[in-house]
Amino acid sequence: MLHSPVLEALGRRITGGALPAGATLTLDGIGAEFGVSRTVAREAMRLLEGLGLVRSGPRVGIVVLPHDAWNVLDPRVIEWRLAGPGRASQLRSLTELRQAVEPLAASCAARGATAAVRDELVATARRMRELGEAGKGDGEEFLALDIQLHELLMRSSGNELFSALADVVAVVISGRTHLGLMPAYPEPEALDAHEAVALAVARGDGAAAEEAMARIVREVRGALGEGPAGKG
Amino acid sequence: MLHSPVLEALGRRITGGALPAGATLTLDGIGAEFGVSRTVAREAMRLLEGLGLVRSGPRVGIVVLPHDAWNVLDPRVIEWRLAGPGRASQLRSLTELRQAVEPLAASCAARGATAAVRDELVATARRMRELGEAGKGDGEEFLALDIQLHELLMRSSGNELFSALADVVAVVISGRTHLGLMPAYPEPEALDAHEAVALAVARGDGAAAEEAMARIVREVRGALGEGPAGKG
DNA sequence: CCTCACCTATTGGTGACACCATTATGCCGT
DNA sequence: ACGGCATAATGGTGTCACCAATAGGTGAGG
Numbered sequence: 001m002l003h004s005p006v007l008e009a010l011g012r013r014i015t016g017g018a019l020p021a022g023a024t025l026t027l028d029g030i031g032a033e034f035g036v037s038r039t040v041a042r043e044a045m046r047l048l049e050g051l052g053l054v055r056s057g058p059r060v061g062i063v064v065l066p067h068d069a070w071n072v073l074d075p076r077v078i079e080w081r082l083a084g085p086g087r088a089s090q091l092r093s094l095t096e097l098r099q100a101v102e103p104l105a106a107s108c109a110a111r112g113a114t115a116a117v118r119d120e121l122v123a124t125a126r127r128m129r130e131l132g133e134a135g136k137g138d139g140e141e142f143l144a145l146d147i148q149l150h151e152l153l154m155r156s157s158g159n160e161l162f163s164a165l166a167d168v169v170a171v172v173i174s175g176r177t178h179l180g181l182m183p184a185y186p187e188p189e190a191l192d193a194h195e196a197v198a199l200a201v202a203r204g205d206g207a208a209a210e211e212a213m214a215r216i217v218r219e220v221r222g223a224l225g226e227g228p229a230g231k232g
Numbered sequence: 233m234l235h236s237p238v239l240e241a242l243g244r245r246i247t248g249g250a251l252p253a254g255a256t257l258t259l260d261g262i263g264a265e266f267g268v269s270r271t272v273a274r275e276a277m278r279l280l281e282g283l284g285l286v287r288s289g290p291r292v293g294i295v296v297l298p299h300d301a302w303n304v305l306d307p308r309v310i311e312w313r314l315a316g317p318g319r320a321s322q323l324r325s326l327t328e329l330r331q332a333v334e335p336l337a338a339s340c341a342a343r344g345a346t347a348a349v350r351d352e353l354v355a356t357a358r359r360m361r362e363l364g365e366a367g368k369g370d371g372e373e374f375l376a377l378d379i380q381l382h383e384l385l386m387r388s389s390g391n392e393l394f395s396a397l398a399d400v401v402a403v404v405i406s407g408r409t410h411l412g413l414m415p416a417y418p419e420p421e422a423l424d425a426h427e428a429v430a431l432a433v434a435r436g437d438g439a440a441a442e443e444a445m446a447r448i449v450r451e452v453r454g455a456l457g458e459g460p461a462g463k464g
Numbered sequence: 465c466c467t468c469a470c471c472t473a474t475t476g477g478t479g480a481c482a483c484c485a486t487t488a489t490g491c492c493g494t
Numbered sequence: 495a496c497g498g499c500a501t502a503a504t505g506g507t508g509t510c511a512c513c514a515a516t517a518g519g520t521g522a523g524g
Contacts, residue, residue: 001476002476002477003278026504026505026506027505027506028505036477036478037477037478037479038478038479038506039271039476039477039478039479040476040477040478042275042506042507043274043275043278045506046235046275046278046279047278047279047282050279050282050283051282056505056506057485057486057505057506058484058485058486058487058504058505058506058507059485059486059487059488059503059504059505059506060486060487060504060505060506061504061505061506062506067392068392068395071306071307071396072392072393072396073305073306073393073396073397074303074305074306075303093391093392093393094393096336096340096391096393096394097333097391097393097394099336100332100333100335100336100337101329101332101333103332104328104331104332105332108328159325159328159329160299160300160304160325161304161305161325161326161328161329162328162329163300164303164304164305165305233507234507234508258473258474258475259474259475260474268508268509269508269509269510270475270509270510271507271508271509271510272507272508272509274475274476288475288476289474289475289516289517290473290474290475290476290515290516290517291472291473291474291475291515291516291517291518292474292475292516292517292518293473293474293475294475465524466523466524467522467523467524468521468522468523468524469520469521469522469523470519470520470521470522471518471519471520471521472517472518472519472520473516473517473518473519474515474516474517474518475514475515475516475517476513476514476515476516477512477513477514477515478511478512478513478514479510479511479512480509480510480511481508481509481510481511482507482508482509482510483506483507483508483509484505484506484507484508485504485505485506485507486503486504486505486506487502487503487504487505488501488502488503488504489500489501489502489503490499490500490501490502491498491499491500491501492497492498492499492500493496493497493498493499494495494496494497494498
């Protein structure tokens with residue numbers, strides 16, 4: 001897959017703003033810069049086109065599109081934007097989406113999760129509490145548990161669209177930690193809420209699961225600041 | 233763009249189940265069937281790969297992936313699946329997503345919408361009521377207004393991720409009507425709720441907008457049946 | 465019957481070519 | 495001098511022939 005590095009580089013350049021809307025590229029230019037043939041450059045361009053980042057036409061070259069044409073829900077675009085400037089703003093937008101989706105997903109999971117998943121959720125929440133109360137709430141292990149719990153919930157919601165958003169949630173949680181936006185040690189209320197979600201799902205109480213998850217996400221959003229999510 | 237018809241046809245075939253997971257294709261086969269060169273077939277395949285529908289490797293050909301690898305949030309995939317069998321199930325999944333997102337989007341719009349948008353929302357809701365009470369709630373004009381109102385709300389939420397979901401909401405609303413899942417004439421409560429959302433946004437009352445939008449989506453979901461959204 | 469080596473099918477990648485749409489240039493007429 | 499139309503240059507679109515790499519089947523041999 002020779003086109004992957006080209007796709008990555010151009011994707012990051014565009015989403016990062018280094019190639020602003022209206023900028024033009026040519027296949028020969030891309031080929032020359034990356035040392036690939038026109039065919040490979042064309043393939044990378046097609047992928048970019050599929051993501052809504054560029055549009056190509058005869059004589060005009062490959063034109064970078066304004067950001068409101070981008071497939072901002074595509075995991076690749078999300079990852080690129082989280083790695084570039086404006087990641088804080090992107091994180092706010094994503095957190096708002098989490099705020100919308102996760103409570104309902106938790107409610108659905110309470111209805112549809114398998115017995116195994118219910119057990120695992122409870123076990124995960126318990127381990128989170130143990131780690132958190134042992135003062136290890138800032139490590140990678142705690143982060144992994146946090147992600148696992150949220151991902152399990154999304155994937156057990158019985159709604160494939162929510163499942164598809166599980167990756168997004170994972171990257172948001174991880175991004176928040178690695179950007180230093182987490183409290184150094186998880187607050188007791190957060191631990192309580194995570195455990196409450198797990199227990200509510202385990203006993204099939206959708207309303208309680210939804211409420212507890214809403215508490216979690218509200219807290220997350222509060223930590224990110226109340227301002228409206230920007231466009232960057 | 234010679235590859236478009238190929239992409240369309242194969243995309244629909246895969247998402248529709250005519251090409252089940254594990255089925256294999258070859259570039260030459262695609263080229264022969266559609267009368268295009270291998271290059272074009274390869275480009276179509278790349279796009280399909282970008283959508284998570286297939287994976288290609290030397291000697292193994294192009295393998296159709298199981299549906300949990302699909303980019304189910306991509307507008308193209310959504311459209312294809314809505315056009316194929318299992319559209320009712322797909323509509324349920326999408327409606328669940330609407331249920332999650334639209335209330336929060338309405339709340340955000342109440343904070344962030346421009347004065348022009350607020351006016352247009354109110355005017356749109358008013359025209360919807362007029363049409364509905366005139367017995368024309370089943371026509372294309374009413375549908376267009378309905379879509380316009382929801383789209384305006386999503387796009388004015390100030391969150392680009394919600395904006396990206398506006399297309400999805402539009403296609404869901406339109407699909408629901410054209411699949412005959414709408415009541416022949418809109419119920420008075422629906423008209424009330426739409427107007428309530430518009431007025432709440434107009435006066436900047438986020439909580440009321442959220443509550444009214446939740447009423448709308450709950451009603452929609454009720455009409456689709458309460459069963460869990462399937463996978464097809 | 466199992467194992468291993470080889471063979472072949474099929475994708476990955478390249479370069480050259482013809483084609484065509486679009487844009488810009490420049491000419492000509494008013 | 496200005497505006498409209500013809501023409502040329504530019505750069506994507508599509509095809510072809512070719513080579514490299516690889517994976518999976520096949521057949522021979524133990």
